[in-house]
Amino acid sequence: MLRAMFTQGAFFTHRGGEVKGYVRAVGNVEMKWGSKIINANNDPYDIMYGGTGNFPASYHAQESVQLDDGTTRQNVSYSDAYFRKTPEIEPVKVYDPSSPDYDPAKPNKECDPFELPLNMPDVMEQNPERDQDFAVGATQTYMFTPKIGRLMTSQVGIKKAVALDSKKAEIYLFDNLSQSHGISDTTEERVFGMKNFKVYSDGKMTITGGDVIFLVDGDFVLDGNAKLTIKSGSSLTVFTTGKVILGASGQVITEKKV
Numbered sequence: 279m280l281r282a283m284f285t286q287g288a289f290f291t292h293r294g295g296e297v298k299g300y301v302r303a304v305g306n307v308e309m310k311w312g313s314k315i316i317n318a319n320n321d322p323y324d325i326m327y328g329g330t331g332n333f334p335a336s337y338h339a340q341e342s343v344q345l346d347d348g349t350t351r352q353n354v355s356y357s358d359a360y361f362r363k364t365p366e367i368e369p370v371k372v373y374d375p376s377s378p379d380y381d382p383a384k385p386n387k388e389c390d391p392f393e394l395p396l397n398m399p400d401v402m403e404q405n406p407e408r409d410q411d412f413a414v415g416a417t418q419t420y421m422f423t424p425k426i427g428r429l430m431t432s433q434v435g436i437k438k439a440v441a442l443d444s445k446k447a448e449i450y451l452f453d454n455l456s457q458s459h460g461i462s463d464t465t466e467e468r469v470f471g472m473k474n475f476k477v478y479s480d481g482k483m484t485i486t487g488g489d490v491i492f493l494v495d496g497d498f499v500l501d502g503n504a505k506l507t508i509k510s511g512s513s514l515t516v517f518t519t520g521k522v523i524l525g526a527s528g529q530v531i532t533e534k535k536v
Contacts, residue, residue, distance in 0.1 A: 295524075301325040302365040308332040309356070312527070324356065328364030331357050397450055401517050404447040405471035405493040412472040414439045414504075416479035422514075423487035424459035424468050444468035449491065451515075458488035469493050474520070477504040477528075485514045494518040501525035508532045 291308045297315045301307070306329035314337065315324045324340045333339075333356045340361075343354045354360055402408070414420045417433040427442035444459075447469040459468045474496035477483050481502075486509040492498075497520035500506055504525070508514055510533040516522075524530070 301327075303327040303329070304364060305329040306331070307356075309335070309338050311335055313338075323361060323363075325361050326363050326365040327361065331362065333357050398517065398519060401449060402493060402495050402519060404445075404449070404469065405495050406445040406469075407442075407471040407473070408495045409473055410440070410471075411474045411476070411496075412440065412442070413437075413474075413476045413478070414481040414483055416481065419482045419484070420477075421484045421486060422470070422490050424457065424490055425461070425487075427470060442470050442472075444470050444491075447491075447493075449517075457491065460488055467491060471495075475499065475516075475518075476501065477506060478502045478525075479504065481505075483507070485509060485512050487512060489513045489515065492516045492518075494520070496520045497523060499523045499525075500528035500530065503527045503529075505529045505531065 291310070295313060297313075298318050300317050300321045300323060301315055303326070305327070307325065307327040309332070311334060317324045317340070322344070338357075339353050339355045342350055342352055343360055344350050345360075351360075414429075415436055417431070417436060418439055419430045419432075420439050421428055421430050422442075425444050427444075429439045429441065432438050445468065446464070446466045449467045449469065456465075457467045461468065469491040471493045473494070475492060475494045476497075476499040478499070478501040482505045484507045489512065492514070494516060496518070498516055498518045499521075501523065502525055504527075506514075506529065508531065
């Protein structure tokens with residue numbers, strides 16, 4: 279669930295799921311079937327946008343709006359002129375010299391404390407399978423631990439997801455952390471590499487047994503009715519150079535916050 283959405287870009291597309299807060303977009307807006315704006319704090323505007331709007335569902339509407347003349351309208355579609363107002367969105371500062379964390383030698387680090395653009399090439403150099411796509415499809419269930427990835431079930435005739443073994447790596451984000459991987463004789467991390475990652479249709483994947491790390495030199499996609507479950511006491515860290523696409527019906531389930 280998203281808390282709120284702000285964009286100064288040319289368009290905003292909400293493909294599914296809920297925005298707990300509200301939406302503000304300078305450009306065009308499109309909401310797909312299954313996408314909703316909750317507006318939990320009852321802001322006067324569920325959404326404001328400066329361009330065109332595409333809202334196919336009847337529930338793409340605000341339950342109640344109060345106009346300047348004091349009158350109230352009910353069930354007002356987001357395509358109504360009431361919402362077509364260019365919002366004032368304050369640009370995100372790349373750095374703030376007045377901040378106590380500001381470092382003139384690394385001014386961008388305040389906005390990006392992990393310095394991902396700077397460090398991503400070094401991370402991806404350790405990807406052991408940069409040319410191999412990974413996919414879990416219809417009817418398949420797959421399990422990852424920090425050491426192995428294995429297909430658990432699959433129907434006959436479905437292309438089987440490949441088995442993977444984690445490889446040694448040194449990931450800078452874990453310099454001051456300890457990956458829980460169950461290997462006692464090393465301080466190095468264990469990672470799974472791939473080009474593109476995709477779980478689709480009704481494929482199911484489970485993360486269990488500790489901290490799992492993916493290096494994805496492409497896109498990370500969870501589509502269709504796919505389900506990704508992170509077991510209690512486990513975690514998933516994903517480094518990706520491409521897009522992160524979470525489909526309208528895709529689910530990420532964490533059994534317990536860790």
